[in-house]
Structure formats: structure tokens, C-alpha cells
Amino acid sequence: MFHSMTAYVTVALTTVILLFTLTHSSTVGVEYVSRLIEVQDRERAPASVQLSAATAVLHRFIPSHSSSFQFNIITNERCGGVSCFMISNHPSSHLLGAPEIIISGVTGVELLSGLHWYLKNLCGAHISWDKTGGSQLSSVPKAGSLPRMKDDGLLIQRPVPWNYYQNAVTSSYTFAWWDWERWEKEIDWMALQGINMPLAFTGQEAIWQKVFEKFNISSSDLNDFFGGPAFLAWSRMANLHGWGGPLPQSWLDQQLAMQKKILARMYELGMTPVLPAFSGNVPAALKNVYPSAKITRLGNWFTVDSNPRWCCTYLLDATDPLFIEIGKSFIQQQVKEYGRSSHIYNCDTFDENTPPTDDPEYISSLAAAIFKAMQSGDDDAVWLMQGWLFAYDPYWKPPQMQALLHAVPIGKMIVLDLFAEVNPIWTTSNQCMLHNFAGNVEMYGVLDSVGSGPVEARVSKNSTMVGVGMSMEGIEQNPIVYDLMSEMAFQHAKIDVMKWVDSYSIRRYGKFVPSLQEAWNILYHTVYNCTDGAYDKNRDVIVAFPDVDPTVYSTNIFSKRNSLKDEDESFDKPHLWYSTSEVIRALELFIEGGKELSGSNTYRYDLIDLTRQALAKYANDLFLDVLEAYESHDSYSVAYLSEKFLDLVDDMDTLLASHDGFLLGPWLESSKQLAVDKEQEKQYEWNARTQITMWFDNTEEEASLLRDYGNKYWSGLLRDYYGPRAAIYFKYLKESLATGDRFSLQGWRREWIKLTNEWQNGRYAYSVKSEGDALSISQQLFYKYLYDSGMTDH
Numbered sequence: 001m002f003h004s005m006t007a008y009v010t011v012a013l014t015t016v017i018l019l020f021t022l023t024h025s026s027t028v029g030v031e032y033v034s035r036l037i038e039v040q041d042r043e044r045a046p047a048s049v050q051l052s053a054a055t056a057v058l059h060r061f062i063p064s065h066s067s068s069f070q071f072n073i074i075t076n077e078r079c080g081g082v083s084c085f086m087i088s089n090h091p092s093s094h095l096l097g098a099p100e101i102i103i104s105g106v107t108g109v110e111l112l113s114g115l116h117w118y119l120k121n122l123c124g125a126h127i128s129w130d131k132t133g134g135s136q137l138s139s140v141p142k143a144g145s146l147p148r149m150k151d152d153g154l155l156i157q158r159p160v161p162w163n164y165y166q167n168a169v170t171s172s173y174t175f176a177w178w179d180w181e182r183w184e185k186e187i188d189w190m191a192l193q194g195i196n197m198p199l200a201f202t203g204q205e206a207i208w209q210k211v212f213e214k215f216n217i218s219s220s221d222l223n224d225f226f227g228g229p230a231f232l233a234w235s236r237m238a239n240l241h242g243w244g245g246p247l248p249q250s251w252l253d254q255q256l257a258m259q260k261k262i263l264a265r266m267y268e269l270g271m272t273p274v275l276p277a278f279s280g281n282v283p284a285a286l287k288n289v290y291p292s293a294k295i296t297r298l299g300n301w302f303t304v305d306s307n308p309r310w311c312c313t314y315l316l317d318a319t320d321p322l323f324i325e326i327g328k329s330f331i332q333q334q335v336k337e338y339g340r341s342s343h344i345y346n347c348d349t350f351d352e353n354t355p356p357t358d359d360p361e362y363i364s365s366l367a368a369a370i371f372k373a374m375q376s377g378d379d380d381a382v383w384l385m386q387g388w389l390f391a392y393d394p395y396w397k398p399p400q401m402q403a404l405l406h407a408v409p410i411g412k413m414i415v416l417d418l419f420a421e422v423n424p425i426w427t428t429s430n431q432c433m434l435h436n437f438a439g440n441v442e443m444y445g446v447l448d449s450v451g452s453g454p455v456e457a458r459v460s461k462n463s464t465m466v467g468v469g470m471s472m473e474g475i476e477q478n479p480i481v482y483d484l485m486s487e488m489a490f491q492h493a494k495i496d497v498m499k500w501v502d503s504y505s506i507r508r509y510g511k512f513v514p515s516l517q518e519a520w521n522i523l524y525h526t527v528y529n530c531t532d533g534a535y536d537k538n539r540d541v542i543v544a545f546p547d548v549d550p551t552v553y554s555t556n557i558f559s560k561r562n563s564l565k566d567e568d569e570s571f572d573k574p575h576l577w578y579s580t581s582e583v584i585r586a587l588e589l590f591i592e593g594g595k596e597l598s599g600s601n602t603y604r605y606d607l608i609d610l611t612r613q614a615l616a617k618y619a620n621d622l623f624l625d626v627l628e629a630y631e632s633h634d635s636y637s638v639a640y641l642s643e644k645f646l647d648l649v650d651d652m653d654t655l656l657a658s659h660d661g662f663l664l665g666p667w668l669e670s671s672k673q674l675a676v677d678k679e680q681e682k683q684y685e686w687n688a689r690t691q692i693t694m695w696f697d698n699t700e701e702e703a704s705l706l707r708d709y710g711n712k713y714w715s716g717l718l719r720d721y722y723g724p725r726a727a728i729y730f731k732y733l734k735e736s737l738a739t740g741d742r743f744s745l746q747g748w749r750r751e752w753i754k755l756t757n758e759w760q761n762g763r764y765a766y767s768v769k770s771e772g773d774a775l776s777i778s779q780q781l782f783y784k785y786l787y788d789s790g791m792t793d794h
Contacts, residue, residue, distance in 0.1 A: 030161060032411030033466055037161055039380050040342060045267050047073035050108035053268035057112055057188045061135075062119075068143045070099040071111045079106060079157055083196075085114030088153030100146045102153075107270025113194035113490070117156065122147040126483065126507040126602065127192055130185070131476040131661035133602035139510040156490050158194075159458060162272065163489035164416065164469025165190060166199040168348060168386060172233035173439040173474040173710060175202070177670035177688065183262055191269050193486035197467065198266065199346060200273035203259030205232065206252040207337060211329045216289045219249070225283035229671070230687035231695070237351050238281035238313040239301045243696060244687045250676045256337070263338050274384055275334055277345035277374050278327035280316045287314065294320040298353055302705040303697050310697055318349070318369035327373025335378070343380040344414070350404075351388060354395045360403035367407035384414045386471070388434075416471060417457075435481060439474020440538035441662075441713040442575075443613045445481045445528035451497040454488055476661070479602075480504055480528065498524065509600050516597070519589035526578035526586070527613065539572045540616045541623040542649055542722050543711035546572075547703060547752075549745050550630050550733060574620045584786050587614050591782060594775040604774040608659050611778040612713055615652055618785055619645060626730070635737045642730035649723040651781055656715035658772035664716035665766035667692070682763070689760045693721060694753075701749050703756075716766040721759050728752055 044050070051073055059066045070090055076082060085105035092098040103114040119125035123146070124139040141147065178186075190198055205226050209219060227235030228244020229251060235241055266273045287295050294317035303311040316323050335341050347370055355363060374381035390396045396404075405413065435445070458465045468488045475482075483504060484497075498521070505520040506512050530536065538544065587610050597603035622645050629637035656662035671688040675681040692714075694707040728751045736743045 030466055032464075033161065033382070033414075035411070036343060036380065036382055040272055041076070043340065043342075044107065044270055049268050050111075050270050053265065054108035054111040054191070057108075057191055057269075058115065060184075060188060061115075061192070062137060062140070065140065065143050065146070067097065068100045068146055069115060070102045072102060072104040073108075073111070074104045074106060076106045078104075079155070082157050083107065083110055083161065084155060084157040085110040085117070086153060086155050087114050087118055087149055089149050093148070096144070100144070101149070107196070108268065109191045109194060109196045109270050112188075112191040112269070114156070116192040116194070116486070117490075120507060122149075124507050124510065126504075126510075127189070127486075128479040128483070128602065129189065129476045132479040133508075133600075133605035133661070136508060136510045136600070136602050139507070157492075158490055159492050160465055160467050160489075162197040162467030162469070163193075163195045164197045164274075164467055164471070165195040166201075167434070167471045167473050168199070168201070168237060168346070168351070169233040169438075169473050170199075170475065171201045172230055172691070174476065176230050176232075176691075177667070177674060177684075179670070179673065180258065180261055182670075183258065184265065187262070187265050187269070190271070193482075194489040195469070196270065196489075197272045197274060197344070197469065200259065200263055200266065201236070201276055201346075202262055203252075203255040203257075204236070204276050204334075205247060206256035207330065207333050209252060211326065211333050212283065212286075214329060215286065215326065217283055217285050221283055221285035223247075225285075228687045229674075229684055230691040234301075235313075236276070236281070237348060238279065238298060238315060238353055240310050240696065241284075241313050243310045244683075244690065248676075248680055250680070251674070254674065260338060267340070272342040272344060274344045274346050275338075275341055276330075277347040277370075277381075277383070278323070278330045279347050279349040279370075280318055280323060282314050282316045282326070284314055286316070290322060293317075293322050296356065301352065304699055304702050304704065305697075307697055315349075315353070318366040318373075323369055324373045324376055327370070328376035331374060331377025331381070341378060343378055344382045344384050345374050345378075346384045346386075347374070348386050348389075350393075351386060352392065354393060358395065358397075358400055360399045363400050363403040364407040367404045371408045371412065382412050382414060383408060385416070387415045387417045414466065416469075434471055434473070435536075436472040436474050436477060437535065437537045438710040439477070440536075440543075440711055441477055441609075441612070442536060442538040442540075443478065443523070443527045443609060444530060444536045445478060446530050447481070447484060447497050447501070447524060447528045449531075450481070450484055450488075451500070452494040455491065455494050479508075479605075508602050508606070509597050511596070513593045513596050515589040515592040516603075519586040519593070522582050522586040522589070523610075526582050530577045532577045534575055534577070536575055537572075537709070538711060539574045539708075541574065541620050542616060542652070542718065542726070543713060544572065544574075544708040545722070545725055545729065546623075547707075547749065550627050550743050574617075576617060576620070580614070580617050583610075583617075584614050584789070587611060587778075587782060587786065591775070591779050594779075598775050604659055605661050607778050608655055608662060608774050611655055611781060612652060612662075614786055615648065615655075615781060616713070618789060619648055619652075622648065626733070630733050630737065633737060635734065638730070638733055638737060642726075642733065646723055646727055646730070648785060649718050649726065651784070652713070653715050653718035653723070654772060655774075655777050655781060656713060656718065657767070658770050658774040658777055660768075660770045662713060662715055663766070663768060663770065664712070664714040665768040667712075667714070668766060669768055685763065686760055689762070692717065693760060694756045698753055698757075700753060701746055703749060703753055707756075720764070721755070724755055725752055728755065 051071055054071050058069060083106045085103060088102050090099045090102050093100040101118060103111055103118065105111040105114055116127060119140060123141065126136040128135055209222060212222065223246035224242045226232065226245050226247045227240055227242065231240065231244045263273055282295065286293065295314050296317065297312050298315055300306040300311050306312065331345065349370060355366070371383050374383060390401060454468050457463060470482065470485055484500065501520055501524045502517060505516050509516065590607050590610055594607065622641060626638060626641045626645060629641055668685055668688050671684040672681045675684050692710045692712050694704045696704050696706050698704045729748055732744050732748045
């Protein structure tokens, strides 16, 4: 007999839970999508194709053991009518060269989920992105000596059908410059994590070009419609147009070819990729071609002066007959290009775009028309929508929510409760978790919530939950969060997170190290126990330097010390939710463990990340020290402390340079590698540099409202941008004290913006390879800045 076992559901701050729009039990929710699941099962790639694709992942992932496992595709009837995987001993495992372990599953994803489960739980392995240290497989015994399963083996079922992945903006914050080699690695990673419902947004601009041509919109008309390569997510959502563009035809063709490869591999593994649908976002030229169409201009979205060159996009009213025509054509063109679809389409018409009226009947008519456009192109269409608007926009009160959700037939809409780890709304509508904003680098998590929230949502009264997943804006950070999350898709009960963290540190490094066990226990109770409900957008002073007049400085409640007045909105305060002294102690323990783990790439990544985290919070305090000295008219201390701050920035750049996961170079170089000529290289690199510094638009004295939103702790960026920026501010502080004149806020802004624009247009080639000894550098900086630092707890 197989032992039924539940996999741990611990999706940290990135857990997305898919729920239906109506209030029924979880069983009823799954029942309503059963027809869609039946259709998808019928249309899934043949077993032989999935078997071949899964085996290829095995060869790429752990080639030394590619003959140790035998994969079998089975029907879901053998799993009790749901998706599952089974693990058992091979009957001929005693023979030399024979497979040792049999893994059976309903799809290729299930097979690889089973492989991950076996390696994690029986071999103490760990799977992570390359940038976050890669996978730890040294603990896996040699081929021929793998651990045997007990009794007849193991059966693990999914409690809900789907495991979703991505956010609408991940395509820009993380995937913008990926080639096929990187995409193949990511799809392998998805399958090993049990992800079977990923967004598939790449290349859609080429589809739109062909669709709009049918409506007499030329390619040149689209030059002002599509955003640049690093800003496509926001032009797709009708937040902006033209910024960073125009898109060359070579980009459109290149990305369409890439999408075809991506989809082919996803289908081969048995995934259900989610394609985009028409949201109403149209080019300005459509107004001229169809003058009687109901096209309205949207309001300003974060531009400095409402410049129509970039802002205020056009939206075709969903009640206009043209809406259904365009929506139908878009769906049909995708099916024609890709050969098939999974019948699930994402559309977020109202994401950060508030409807013109709160009339429920109007909202209902819009929603019905949007769905009709999908259904006109695909009879089996299901609408998937991000539920971010319900948490973000106060416009959406119960009458408006009900009007939107009830306008679509039951079983035809899936809503992602996008921020459920912090602000769950599934009790009234739907649930999700977001975790990361803009790909910022910050150690952060809510592990306890992750280990219980999704289970509570599924078993709650009237739950219509049909899936779990991740909806982060950027990936390749906080590997503990995503390791926990990967177990979410197979977990039936809450987990003991403390025990899980104990096992995580052993798997992460491949051995038991007492000091690391203690350190991770501290981190679990501090940085990974954020319960204050705040959005964790990284606003550390180094990467999001305050644009503030120091004369506004006064005694206040922030951080138990002097701070900036709450009414000064220009200073977005850094987020601090834990004891800094405890985290410094955890770092000390990490450094102690280095004697045994200096050769471990996962250890080096974590050591640098933790050192960076501690130094970043120290820098926040150091900046306040500078402002205190300025307020006291202490010129000597301002000079000394500001120089200390700048030295710290340089030292942190050296620290970050010692691991490939914290380098600016790969981001910039990968952008240039997609260019076909020098002009494209320049355009793409500008896109890459601008996204991580100051975008959208700016004037000579007014910075972009989205400055530093996509900030990164990357070596090169600190040395050549964040440090020089801080130096400009400190220069004006010292000049003010020397002359007795008021701090020149305008002067500071002019120089800062000039520095930014020059750096964005720079062409300096940054290193793509790490250098330096991470342990030695971390130890040196610990004693230089943190040992006996006197940092106060908050």
C-alpha cells in the first residue's frame, strides 16, 4: 500500500492562492472547474512526449543520476481522481546499473515534483536559482547507493488542481533580457517546484501587431503604443505608452520565436500556461480609424507633469462592439500562432486604472463584455484576473466587487488574491501573496503565515479555492521563502515552521553546522517574521536616498529617535520590523560557520545577503546621525559621518562583488546581447539602466515619481550611482553649514537628476564575474561597522 502524505504548504510572502468569484466550498470550487480540467487533460501532450521532456530535465539537473530514476506517466484515476505522484523502489534496483527509484505521475510536472520531493526529503538536497547560490546536491548519495523507500512507497496528492506562477510585471523586472538558455533553466525550475500554471506573456507585442493590422493600424502607429523592452509590463497594462521605445521589428520577431519555444516546452511538461487577453488598451491611432468608437483617455499614471507623450493611454470601452471584435481576433491570432491554448486567459483591465463610474450595472456590463470577447475566440475560455485591485484601490467596495465577479458565469473566472500573506481578502472574496516588489533585494518573509494561511483559506467556510502559487514582482531572492512555497502545492495541513527551518539549513548547505542552525533560528524569528502588515518595498537610504530638506528634521516617533516629520512625504521611511542586534548576532554565527562552509556557494550567497542586510540597516541609522549633526550645526561630525557613510557604500560594493548573484553586469550585458546593432545596444542598455534607477520621466529639478522603485543592491550600482548620489547630498549639507545659507534643495535635485540621466546614458561595461573572498570580506566589514556598533533595537 502507498502511504498518503501531504507536502508542506509553506509559500512565504509570494504565495498566490487562486479562488473563485462566488462563495462555495473548496470542493464545489474544484467541481466548477472540473469541465475545464477534463478539456485540458484531453488536450495534454501525449504521455510519451511528457515522459521525454521530464527525462530531459532529469539529465540537465542531475546528470550523474540520470539512470537512477525511472519515470512513468499514469492516469489520475490511479491517484484517486486528482493529480499526484508516487515514489517506490525499483524491483531491479539490486542489479548493477538498473534504476533504483520509480517515480510515477499524472504529468511531466508531477514526475519532476516527485523527483524534487525525493531528493529533498530522502537525500537532504536543496534546489534554488543559480543567482541565489544554485542547487545543493552534494548530499545526494552516489548513483547505486540512493536511499530506499519504506514499504511499498509513497503517494502524494495535490489538494487543489493548480499551482500558479508569476506576476504581470515579473516579465519586465526579471525576464526582460532572458535568452532561451535562461528560460529553459527557469521552466526546469518551475517543473521541479510543481508549478503547472505559469503566466506566458512573452512575445505578445508581435501578436498585437498582426491583430491591429486587421483594424488598419500600421506598424508605425504602434511605435508610440508599445513601451521599451524593460517597460512592456506597464504599456500592456495601459499605465504608459512609448516610454523606452520604439520596439524594433527584430525585437518583435525575436520575442515571438522565444514565446513559441517557451510554450512548446511548457506543454511538453504538461503545464497549463496562461495567455494574455484583450483588456481594452488601444493605440491612439484607433481613434482616427474608428472615430465613433467609445474610446476614452485615462488619467495620469506617475508622470511628473502629466506629459501626454508618455501618460494617459487610451481605453476602448468594453461595451463598444469593437471591443469584442478586437478581443476575439487577439485570442484567435494567438491560437493560430501557437497551435493551441490552455483556455485560461489573463486580463486586468482595472489594474491601477479606476473605472469612470462606480455604478454596479456599468461594472457588470464591462465584465460581461470582457469575458464575451474571450469566449468569442475560445468557447472554453476562463478569465484569470489579479485581485490586486481589491487590496490596492478603495474604489472596490462590496457592491462593485460583486458586480464585477458575478457578471461572469460560475467556473469561468479565477481571481488571484495577490497579497494574502500580508493582507488576505479571501474571507470576503479571494486570496494571494506577493512577497517581493520590483525585484528589490531585501531579506524578508512571513513564514508562519505561509505555513498556515493557504491551508486556512482552503478549509474555510464557503472557500472556492482551486490553486496555490507565487505572484512576486521579481524573483532570485529569499530562497527560503520559495523553497517553502514550492511545497505549498501538495500540502494538506499546516506545518511546524520552526522544524522546517531547522531542516532547511541542513539541506541548504548539505551538512549540519550548529552555528548556522542557531543563526537560522534567529532569522526565522526576526527578518522572516514580519507581522506589521507593511508593504516591503525596500526604501533603505543607500538604494532609495531620501529627497528631503534636512531643515524639516525634528524629534519624532520614527525608530525611537530623531526623524523626519511624517508630513514630509518625500521621505519614504525604511521598513524595519525586527531587532537589529539579534540579526547582527545571527551574522556573527554565520561568520563562525564559514570555517566549515567557505566552499559552499549557497553559504556564500546567504552570508553576503545577511551582511548586506545588517549593513543596510546600519546605514539607515548612520544617515540619521548625519542629519542630527547637521541640525546641531556640527560641521566636523557632518564631514566625518558623511565620509563614513560613503566608505560604507564602497565597502558594500566590494562585498556584493564577491558573488555572482549581486552583480550589475549580467543585467546590462544580457540586454545588449539581444540587440542586432549598435543603436539597439544603446537603446536596450538605456532601458536596463533606467528601470533600476529613475523612471518614469523627470525634469531638471523634479525627479521621477518612480525613482528607485526598482532599486537593487548590485555591485557597480553602489559604487557608480548610489555612492556619488549620496556624496552630492552631503556636499550641499556641508556647504550650507559653511555659508550659513539654507540647504539648497533645488541645487541638490539638479545635480542628482543630472547624475542619474548621465549614468542612464553611460556605456561602461561592468563585470559579469564575481571576485573576492566573501567570508574574508564579510568578517572584515562585521568588525569594522557592526561589532560593538551600539545599534539600537526597534
